[in-house]
Amino acid sequence: MVQIYKPKQRQQQSAVQDLSIQDLDLHGQGVGRSQGLVCFVPGALPGEKVRAKLVAKGKLAQGRLQKVLEASPERIAPRCEYVGRCGGCQLQHLERERQLHYKEAALKADLERAGISPAQWAPAIKGPAFGYRRTLRLAIHEGKLGFRAVGSQNIIPISHCAVAEPELSKLLPSLQALLPSLKGQRLLGHLELLHLPPHRAALWRLTGPLPKGDLAKLIHWAEAQQVALFTQQDGIHQHWPQEAVQLGYELDGLEFTVGPADFIQVNGTVNAAMVDQALAWLAPKAEELVLDAYAGLGNFSLPLAKRARAVLAAEGVAAMSERNLANAAANGIANLEARTLDLDDEQAVAALLAQRPDAVLLDPARPGAEALCQALAGKAGQGKAGPSRVLYVSCNPSTWKRDAALLVAGGYSLARLGLMDMFSQTAHVELMALFIREG
Known part of the structure; x- marks a missing residue:
């Protein structure tokens, strides 16, 4: 029998280093440099000198905070004793307004590197800093x-x-x-x-x-x-x-029925403000057809239907489409059509856009809305009639940036962008963006 030699898997090397933190990234991690490596240290703040256990991979290193040697004046005592052990909150050591400042700065820097710049930055949507999760x-x-x-x-x-x-x-x-x-x-x-x-x-x-x-x-x-x-x-x-x-729950003068396993936005205050801002930015007109993609149980669909000629609500989960229709009926809304389809399927997306919506609202999960944005960009790039406004609500800046680049390359301009503090005290970054197309 011929024996095949398999080398042992190389173990990642770790070392304890002292380093200075210059910034926070989009994941709420402190960013510093040591011996040519870009180092990411959760729990560290800009302006601090820290001791961290670093594990290098290529030109990057992931760190575990060991000790704060020189604390930032922005550092505050966390309210909760589980911070640092529980994985829920990553930023309780920073006042909420400064959390938002660093999140916006990190997003701006990330977009600048990608060549994306909004015409206007909107103030962040905020709710309670604590006690908000329903x-x-x-x-x-x-x-x-x-x-x-x-x-x-x-x-x-x-x-x-x-x-x-x-x-x-x-x-x-x-x-x-x-x-x-x-x-x-x-x-x-x-x-x-x-x-x-x-x-x-x-x-x-x-x-x-x-x-x-x-x-x-x-x-x-x-x-x-x-x-x-x-x-x-x-x-x-x-x-x-x-x-x-x-x-x-009640929203925009409407009553929404929810099943115990249904997805809803965890922050009721921010959700209400988010819907209000979406309606103001998208500004649906009485003669327009609006496409609400990833519609869920109708959180956006029903308020849109009160203002538009009709709403086409697309969703991948049949039970949510049924819930959307039931909520519409219970509120006396008859101008809503709900379709269950795969929004990653090019043919399904093409069929949706063939209905010629005047405006589109996207509220996808973390994977984003790549197929829909490709189709929207394709229509605009070919000079075909397409939606004049696209409002994108995102819980993942990484996939949103990819989709935004598609829309911009297809002829849309990024008119407005703003954060939403849906998960205060955490590293989560949620945003709302409005894209417009002339002609």
Whole structure:
């Protein structure tokens, strides 16, 4: 038998270095340089001298903060004792206005390198700096309930959360007391908490049927805490209270019904301001057809339909399209058409644009809207009739930058750009951009 020699995989070298931090990047990491390497150190601030454990890869190095040797005057004490262990908040050591300052500066620098420049920067949309999350997703494993630790799958048990709405945060101690009493803990996938006044809800995602005793304990907890209780295994089931609970929220004078597993924006205050700004920027006219792509349950579709001749709502998940139509009907809106289709499919996208929308609103997930932006740019570049305005709401500056470059190359100009502080205290960067096409 011929033996094939396989060299051992080369291990990455690490070293502890002292370095000065010059900037923050789009991920909220401090950026410095050491021995020809660009170093990224989470938790470090511009103007600081820090000691970090660096792992080099090519010309870059990822660091782990060991000690702040010279602190920035901007550094503040985090409100939460889990900072640095829990992976939820990365920027509590920086005042919220400075968080936004550095996020905008990092985005501007990134766009300048890509040759993209908006005609106008809009002020950031802001809500509460703390206590804003109306949804919480908690991990469960080996008797622990909490958030994932920084850089690992380990769980940090928590008894409160500074960015959660108080009505959700105060449920955590009773949940920590409940968990050890459950025999079927291995069947608990994770837990989602939701606060949509007047209701609080808990959705336990299960990998198998719970023992009857465990379900009785969950129901007892729900009744004691006055929380609507749902489980999801093969479908979603409500266990308490006995009468059906209708979850929802109000926006733009409309009532939205929400299922316990439906996606909604976590920050209700910023969501309302975001919709208001989108309507003002896109400015739909009474005679226009508006395409709402990645429409979800109608967060933008229904407010648009109040102002436009018609709205074509495109979404990849059938249940969300159905929810959108049901919400429209419940609010007396008859000028909304919902289609379920793959928005990464070129033919499906071409069929949408063949309806000749006058304006387009894009609100994609993190992968972005590449196929739609390519199609929009192609129409504009060929001089064909196409939407005169494209409003893009993004939760990922990287894929938005790619899509923005397509639109600009196709003849659109970037008229306005602004941040949205949807996830204060975190490194997340969300933005809204308006593209216009002349002629």
